[in-house]
Structures are given as structure tokens and as C-alpha cells.
Amino acid sequence: xxxxxxxCCIVFAVLLAGTTRAEDKNYKEKHAEKVKxxxxxxxxxSRDGKTIKGVFVEGNSLFNGTTVPQERPxxxxxxxxxxxxxxxxxxxxxxxxxGTLYYPTLPRGQAVTQSAQAYRMPRxxxxxxxxxxxxTWATMVPMVGRTVEVYGDxxxxxxxVKGIAIKYIAFEGEYIVGKKD
Amino acid sequence: MATKKPIxxxxxxxxxxxxxxxxxxxxxxxxxMVLIEKYNPGIKYDFAWTSALVGFFAIYSTRFMKxxxxxxxxxxxxxxxxxxxxxxxxxxxxxxxxxxxxWNGSYPEYRMMKWxxxxxxxxxxxxxxxxxxxxxxxxxxxxxxxxxRGAIATGKISNYGPRTAFEYIMVTWTFYxxxxxxxxxxxxxxxxxxxxxxFFASFSVFFYxxxxxxxxxxxxxxLRYAIPTVTILWNDIEILAKWGMLxxxxxxxxxxxMSVIIAGFVISTYLIVKDLRRRKDGMIESKDIT
Numbered sequence: 001x002x003x004x005x006x007x008c009c010i011v012f013a014v015l016l017a018g019t020t021r022a023e024d025k026n027y028k029e030k031h032a033e034k035v036k037x038x039x040x041x042x043x044x045x046s047r048d049g050k051t052i053k054g055v056f057v058e059g060n061s062l063f064n065g066t067t068v069p070q071e072r073p074x075x076x077x078x079x080x081x082x083x084x085x086x087x088x089x090x091x092x093x094x095x096x097x098x099g100t101l102y103y104p105t106l107p108r109g110q111a112v113t114q115s116a117q118a119y120r121m122p123r124x125x126x127x128x129x130x131x132x133x134x135x136t137w138a139t140m141v142p143m144v145g146r147t148v149e150v151y152g153d154x155x156x157x158x159x160x161v162k163g164i165a166i167k168y169i170a171f172e173g174e175y176i177v178g179k180k181d
Numbered sequence: 182m183a184t185k186k187p188i189x190x191x192x193x194x195x196x197x198x199x200x201x202x203x204x205x206x207x208x209x210x211x212x213x214m215v216l217i218e219k220y221n222p223g224i225k226y227d228f229a230w231t232s233a234l235v236g237f238f239a240i241y242s243t244r245f246m247k248x249x250x251x252x253x254x255x256x257x258x259x260x261x262x263x264x265x266x267x268x269x270x271x272x273x274x275x276x277x278x279x280x281x282x283x284w285n286g287s288y289p290e291y292r293m294m295k296w297x298x299x300x301x302x303x304x305x306x307x308x309x310x311x312x313x314x315x316x317x318x319x320x321x322x323x324x325x326x327x328x329x330r331g332a333i334a335t336g337k338i339s340n341y342g343p344r345t346a347f348e349y350i351m352v353t354w355t356f357y358x359x360x361x362x363x364x365x366x367x368x369x370x371x372x373x374x375x376x377x378x379x380f381f382a383s384f385s386v387f388f389y390x391x392x393x394x395x396x397x398x399x400x401x402x403x404l405r406y407a408i409p410t411v412t413i414l415w416n417d418i419e420i421l422a423k424w425g426m427l428x429x430x431x432x433x434x435x436x437x438x439m440s441v442i443i444a445g446f447v448i449s450t451y452l453i454v455k456d457l458r459r460r461k462d463g464m465i466e467s468k469d470i471t
Contacts, residue, residue, distance in 0.1 A: 027220040083284035084367070115279030118289060133433055136219075139282040174425075175286075 035136075042124040042151050042168045051151045052096050052164070056143045058082035059091035069095055079145045092117055092140045094150065094164060102164040103157060104140065117141060121150075124170040135175040146171060192398040196391065198449045199400065199407035203257070205446025207415060210261055211431035212439060214268070219434070229269030236262020236346070243342020250401035250457045256342035257404060260349030267350075268294075285371055287364055294354075295361035301354060308351075316348075317393075318409075345405050352412045360419055371423050383416040399460070400453050 045051050061067040067078050074082060086092050094102040106113035120137040148171040155163030217225050239259035243252045268290055274280075275289030283292060308314050309322060312331075315338075323329050338344070359379065362368055369375035390410040397403040421427035430438035 031220050087281060087283050089279065089281060114276060115281065117281040118276070118279055133428065141281045142284050142286055144284065 038122055038168050039124055042170065045151045046149065046170075051149050051170075052094065052102065052154075053147065053149045054094045054096035054102070055145065055147050056140055057093050057095045058086045058144050059093055060085050062093065062095075070099060074145045083141065083144045086117065086141045086144050089115070089117065092144060093161075094148075094166075101161045102154070103161050105155070105163045105165055107153060107165040108155065121166050121169040123175070124168050126170075138169055138171070138175045142175060143171070188395045189398060192395045195398055195400060195403045196394045196407070198452050199394070199403045200391070200411055201445045202404070202449035202453060203407045203411040204414075205442050205449065206257070206261060207411065208431050208439070208442045209446060210265065211429070212434065214265075215432055215434060225269060226273060229266045229273075232262040232269075233266035234262075236260070236264075236266065240343050240346045243340055246340075246342065248401070248457060248460060249338075249341045250399065250404070250453075250460065252341040253345045253401050253404045254453060254457065256345030257349055257408065259342065260346030263346065264350055264353055267354075283364075283366075285364065285366060287361065291357065291361050294357055295365065297354075298358045298362065301358055304351070305355075341401065341405065345408070348405060349408050352409045356412055356416055360416060364423060376420055376423075380417055380420045383413045383420075387414045387417070400456055404453070 042051070055069060055073075057067075057069045061078065061082055062069065067074060067082065092104065094104060096102060104116045106116055106119065117140045120139055123135065123137050125134060125136065148169055150164070150166045150170075151168045152164050152166040155165070157163045214225075217228060236259045239255050239262060243255050243259070246252050246255065271290035271293045275293050278293075280289035280292055282288060308316070308319055309326075309328060312329075363373065363376045363379055364371050387410060390406070390413065394403060394406050394410055397406060418427065418429065422429045422432070428435070430442070
């Protein structure tokens with residue numbers, strides 16, 4: 001019986017290992033520090049006009065001329081098709097309010113990068129949004145067609161299309177999903 | 182069947198404890214993954230490998246256990262360990278393949294899991310014809326589809342551990358695939374008739390299974406039957422969350438609610454272990470075999 005109890009303890013230990021390690025004070029502190037830093041940087045940049053406000057648009061329909069989001073918002077049908085295409089990895093761009101098109105990319109310096117569209121962008125929340133307990137991150141596909149404010153490194157890009165490595169994102173409402181926007 | 186007996190307080194007690202334990206296990210499993218992702222994602226694949234190894238050895242250890250209660254208890258934990266590893270393997274695969282989140286918010290690993298449906302069907306077909314399987318649902322299908330060529334399987338099962346682990350994995354896998362297929366807007370959709378039917382069917386079947394569960398008045402069979410019972414209820418929780426009507430405390434890290442769930446899990450674990458230790462000489466009863 002003792003062996004069995006030892007085994008149980010091991011299994012529980014492993015089950016809770018993730019919690020314990022992830023809940024380690026250092027990790028929690030580091031996380032809180034990261035969030036605080038993110039908010040300070042983002043809100044300062046927003047005040048100084050260094051953030052970019054725009055809409056996420058789906059690349060295929062934009063470049064083949066099916067939709068013209070520069071001139072009018074997506075219709076409901078266009079939006080659904082755009083999101084479905086984005087879900088299948090067609091490239092998503094950020095169309096800024098001033099008409100500049102940004103190609104979201106991951107930061108320069110990484111030889112192999114993951115798909116930017118699968119990347120969780122840390123979300124900056126207002127105090128009110130925090131109280132509501134909204135999602136603390138977002139990915140691009142569900143955000144197609146929505147207005148966002150982003151902060152990140154901007155690269156010169158090519159032929160007028162600039163690159164952007166989004167560091168932080170802010171937007172109104174809930175990221176989730178399941179509810180049709 | 183054991184359900185023909187009058188329902189005793191003892192059976193209610195055992196059923197409640199089993200349900201609380203399996204529910205707590207699922208909730209803790211979820212929050213562990215959420216906390217790792219939030220605070221320390223760097224350890225997730227180490228955790229996955231550790232879970233796989235511990236899961237395997239937990240299942241292996243059941244071969245040395247005499248009581249079906251212990252076999253089921255440890256087998257369930259072994260199944261959870263392997264399941265963790267499976268989910269993380271899909272997460273890794275999704276990362277390598279650049280799988281995105283869906284536009285209605287489903288995670289890459291679950292998008293990938295959805296397309297294992299044919300594999301699931303193949304395993305299920307095997308189980309349907311595998312005569313030593315004692316699952317009540319498969320018995321039902323065998324009867325209705327006239328698949329049995331002889332009498333149903335009876336006799337002693339020496340080790341319930343691997344069976345319980347497999348049951349945990351299969352039940353969890355099946356319902357994940359069903360939900361993901363239901364959420365797929367190109368097939369059905371989160372607000373489709375399929376999801377509504379699944380929601381109401383799960384809700385009603387949960388109570389039916391609880392009633393059946395009351396027929397098993399000892400840990401072992403009770404724990405094993407609590408796995409599908411809780412997982413079916415879990416469908417409703419997932420659907421309510423998908424509809425935006427419920428904020429899952431294990432996803433949104435609501436420690437007040439999670440504390441209650443963890444306390445329930447700890448107390449039920451204590452009661453199960455205490456009971457199993459008391460019955461250390463207990464052997465498998467014939468009613469547990471059918």
C-alpha cells in the first residue's frame with residue numbers, strides 16, 4: 001500500500017508541477033512586471049502618436065480586388081469570406097487610417113520565424129477592460145475587419161508596403177469569439 | 182444490472198465523490214495548461230514529456246495492483262497524463278505547421294485534433310467488433326446493429342488500469358472531436374442545430390448516466406463510469422463558454438471558484454484513497470464485471 005501511495009504522490013506532484021512552477025513567485029512577478037511595462041510603453045506611445053491605428057484586412061481579397069476596404073468597410077459576406085480565407089493562412093495586413101499598408105511580420109533577427117498569424121499578440125487593457133476580465137491576448141484571424149491600435153517595430157518594407165512586428169495590441173470589446181461579431 | 186437494486190445513501194455518496202473527483206481532475210488539468218501558457222510557456226514541452234512518461238508508468242504500475250478500485254484510480258491518472266502529452270504534441274505540430282486560430286476562436290491544437298476524426302472512427306470500429314470490450318454504449322450498438330455472433334463477453338478482468346486510461350482518452354477524444362466538428366462554421370457552426378442537439382442531448386444523458394452510476398456502490402466501477410458522465414456534462418460547459426454565456430474559471434483563472442473545485446478534488450481524493458485502503462483485501466466483484 002505504501003508503494004501505491006508513493007505512486008499517487010508522484011502522479012499528483014506531476015499534475016501540480018505545472019501549476020507550482022508556473023505559479024512560482026518569480027514567474028508571477030515577472031509576468032506582472034511585463035504587463036506593467038507593456039502598459040507604460042503602449043500608453044506613452046499612444047500619447048506621442050507612435051502607435052498605429054488601423055484595420056486588419058485579408059490579403060487575397062485585397063490584392064485581387066474583390067474587396068476595397070480602403071474605400072468602404074467589409075460587407076457581412078465579404079467579412080465572413082475574408083476570415084475564412086485568413087483561417088486558411090492567406091496573409092493578413094494592417095491597413096492604417098492614413099492608407100499605409102503594413103505587412104505584419106515577426107521581429108527581424110530570427111532565422112526561422114513562426115507564422116505571424118498564429119502568434120498571440122499581448123493585449124493592452126484599459127482599467128475598465130481589466131475589471132470586465134477580457135482576454136489578455138489576441139491573434140489576427142478573428143480580428144480581421146476590426147479596428148485596432150498596435151505598437152511595434154516598423155520596417156521600411158517593399159514597394160510602399162511597410163513591415164511591422166506588432167509588440168502590443170489594443171482594441172475595444174472582447175476578442176472571443178464563438179459569438180459572431 | 183446493478184441498477185435494479187434500491188438506491189442507497191452509500192451509492193449516492195460514492196457517486197458524488199466520483200463525480201467531484203473526475204470533474205476536479207478535468208478542471209485542474211485545464212488550469213495547469215492555462216497557467217503554464219500564461220506564466221511559463223517555456224516548460225510546456227518538458228511538462229508534456231513528463232506527463233507522457235508518468236502516464237505510461239502509472240498505467241504500467243496497475244499491473245501490480247490487486248484491487249480494481251486502485252487500478253481504475255491510477256489508470257485514470259495515467260490516461261490524463263497521456264492525454265496531456267497528446268494535446269501538447271498537437272500544439273507543437275500546430276506551431277511547426279503555422280496553424281492559425283480559427284475566426285471563431287478555436288485553438289490550433291483543437292483544429293488539428295478535429296481532423297483525427299477518421300482515426301477515431303477506425304479505433305471505434307475496432308472497439309465495436311472487439312468482443313472483450315464491456316462498454317455499455319458499445320453493447321447497445323452491438324445489439325442494435327446485430328454485430329454479436331455469440332454471447333457477450335463475461336469473466337474476470339485482471340487489470341482495469343489500462344482500460345480506464347483508454348476509456349478516459351477515448352471519451353475525451355470523442356467529445357473534443359464532436360465539439361470541434363460542431364463548431365466548424367463550414368460544417369455546422371457554434372450556433373447550429375448540431376450544437377443545440379449536442380447541448381441538450383449531453384444535458385439529459387448526464388442525468389441518465391448519473392442515475393446509472395448510482396447502481397455502482399464502490400469505487401472502481403463507479404470511478405470508471407464517472408468518466409463519461411462528467412465528460413458529457415463537460416460538453417455543456419464548453420458549449421456555454423463558446424456561446425459566451427459562461428466564463429470558465431480554469432481559463433480565466435478565477436481563483437475563488439477554482440479553490441472550491443480544488444478543495445473538492447482534494448477531499449474526494451482523500452475519501453477515495455481512504456476507502457480503497459480500507460478495502461485493500463477486496464477483490465473484484467462479479468457485478469463490476471458486466
